[in-house]
Amino acid sequence: MPETRFEVPEMVRLEILSKLPVKSLTRFRCVCKSWCSSFQTPHFITKHQQNNLHNNNLNLLLKRCLGNTRDDIYYFSQLSTEKGQNFSVQDNIHLPFFEDCWYAPVVSGPCNGLLCLHDADKVALWNPSTREFKTLPQSTVQRPPSVDSTSFGCVGIGFDSQNGDYKVVRFVTNYFEENEDEGLMGDWNHQVELYSLKSDSWKEISVPGVQPYGSPLFNNYVNGFYYWQAIGDSDYLILSFDMVNEKFSALPLPEFGGSLAEYYLELLDFNGLLGAIIYPREGTDKSFDLWVMNGSWTKQFSIESLPRVERPLGFWKNGELFLESSDHELVLFDPSTRELKSLGIHAYQETMQIITYVESLVPINGRSEREELIIRRPAGDASN
Template sequence: MQGWSKFEIPDMVMMDILSKLPVKSLARFRCVCKPWSSSFRTPDFITKHHQNNLTDNNLNLLLKRCHGNTRNDIHYFSALSTEKGGNFSVTENIHLPFFENCWYAPVVSGPCNGLLCLHDAGKAALWNPSTREFKILPQSSVNRPPSIDSTRFGCLGFGFDSVTDDYKVVRFVTNYFNENEDEGLQADWIHQVELYSLKSDSWKEISVPEAHPYGSPLFNNYVNGFYYWQATGNSNYLILSFDMANEKFSTLPLPNFGGSLAQYYLQLLDFNGSLGAIVYPREGTEKSIDLWVMNGSWTRQFSIESVSGVERPLGFWKNGELFLESSNHELVLFDPATRELKNLGIHAYRNTMKLIVYVESLVPINGTSEQEERIIRRQAGDASNRH
């Protein structure tokens, strides 16, 4: 047509446009041309894509759950719709065969830049649910003390070292043995801490802190280069932190919330880039929920009073809404502004729900595809998904 002239979009502008697209679209566009495919793998594009998702608040939801409490009941993940009007319905269910023989598995650490660390006992893996890449971590090469009877793998933390551009996993190990005075053994366990580096794809031993962590995270405990655990030290309850860059431990006090851990649950979390702590009663089905935030010292950010028929909080959503597990062990969404409690119709066995809120990421983990690891994704509504 006359009056039209051919023009080309500069590469920089094109890459800026493409960096705003979802991972699923970028996977298709890899086939358009080799330069595009190569560009999608560069650190600059990966970072820009992730930052765009953070800026636009493009959140995704995975729900880990189980329908029973025996070794025959497999834990799995459900992807939830986040589109407006989608009512957070289940779009697909995801089964991970690598963890099928583990009870209550896998425990989830993260997300960190869109990546998750999954673990149970001595088994651990990294997973990018956006690119569907899965990496089984190698067995630890750390030497164990002599004459031990058993080794148990405990709390684990996962995070990013921005100094070396490396993803790291820190894991606590307890070695048990029978007391034997003839061999000079005075205790019945020895603690170790080991650190995995994705760059080197190997483990090493690091110093054991004086405080010892406990419990499984309900929320994401990684915040801006640090991972946090609840811990005990010198007969006191406190918070243990690990700096992913300098690989050192330090401690923080718990917030002074006016009660005891015998009466209240306290769960750590990333709240808008700061360390937070949610506190709620252990007993009763009418819960008041307090959020504390650490900014040099602990301050109470807000309180939600007397929410009826709920068991525990599971995570925050875009506009301050709070996902909760109801007393009937269903997923509900609570709006603190209107106090509306909306049942989403998704059920699980009690205390097996964990909600993972993450943004899409192209970060590679040097693993293999989900298909190669026999990870199964089934669309919701398939008859094989009803149990």
């Protein structure tokens, strides 16, 4: 009897492959040229990402530092998300590009699996799934005359879905001595510049009437908009930037019944909506209120009187909340049982930041981690 050969249609093969992790797809690029080219198409990249989102396939990076001197460098730890592994450290990742920066890097995003890392005038894009890293070019935006010095402030990353472009927005402050002849009044002025991955260049855009401040603790990119806390002439508000039309707008803060002198307010992406988590600055027992913007601010839920915790770090798959304890240990709170689980991971006070991201094949036209001399060291001790 002749052997029956069953040929799987190409569309079905690609559908199956789009459900695999990036590590497997990287290996399978060597199978044939058609697979390699298919994995790089926008359709496959989007399908792969949608499958990961649908299945809630999340990954965890922990940014931290072990001390507070210039010899103590910030680094990232890849945490295990496998069931039963208790979020143990898999790899410790060192980025040489930021090693001479004491508080670097500030993390913006993720946006479709991409992270924007920045400190002072250094900005880079990183896809930790494909292990591609891109140093952004220096800005060619002209500074005003007679500038004494320039500092680089808040940064945001986002996706322009209309043009299929990834963008980085950055706030710049120029300091100068007052010079009436050149029309410079005061001690500083502001600029805003926008980077496009498609053009690999910066341009200047209009400055909003308010200025953002602070470094994000959570992901402040939500569905095409990036958000910052900001201060206007007399009050605090939220500044948003639309990545498609490249325009700023302002939103009010939630009316939570307190003041920012007494409470911390952190913005975040909560299930595709803008959220704000609010908690007291003082006290050893902390309560956390989550507000969500959906046309207007509404309080989503409250977590009352958690003992010996310092601050929130991020939500996990089923509503669990990562926290930094008063002993500067990473802990996980389960609201359904009110159990606080110690994860055995420590850092210097208030240097921990959790980055939750979905695996992505999005290319950034950069170089491999190996070419950038980025070091991934397997953790010898899962508790460090």
